[in-house]
Amino acid sequence: MDELVVRTEVYADPEDVYDFLLDFSRYARYSEYLRDVRTLEGDGGPGTRYALAFAWWKVTYTAHSRVTGVEPPEWIDWEITKDIDADGCWRVTPKSGEGRESGESEGEDESEESGEREREREVDSRNLGRPPACKVALEVEFDPGSASSDALDLPRLVSFDWVLRKAIPLIRREAERVVERAVRDLEGSTRDVELDVYVDSERV
Incomplete structure (x- = not known):
């Protein structure tokens, strides 16, 4: 199995993040190639089924997905x-012992802070009064x-293998775009969202 993981931090309450991500219908707003998400059955919990309509180049395809488990x-x-x-999942992990609640003294020499710590403080300054970040x-x-090669209705002289070679590398870019735009919506900001990306694949 090929694997892709995109992680980042969000300045929002974990419960709000979870509820936001549970609404699959909004994902079409964040994706370049996902045109529409239609709920076929369910209310977001296990067993909920969706139809996801994709369009890329001259290819259209409707994927069918099902929620297999949740733990709010x-x-x-x-x-x-x-x-x-x-298959896949969204994971929401509250951060503890970091950011504003780390107990650092105000007199700390900022010149000795790491670049990551400085970025955290910049985000904190724009999110005063908001909950600590979660991952x-x-x-x-x-x-x-x-x-399945039968899944697509392809133009003449276009092979299924060619489409796979071209389309699979787009998965990483799409995943990054969805995460980045979802975070901006959750925070109500336009800040640069830093992503931590892990890939175990020769194709992505």
């Missing part, structure tokens, strides 16, 4: 239910070899 406010698991072996991760696993 910590995680939402889902899987793709046809045409490819793929959010979008984790995806998929097997490109399991993709």
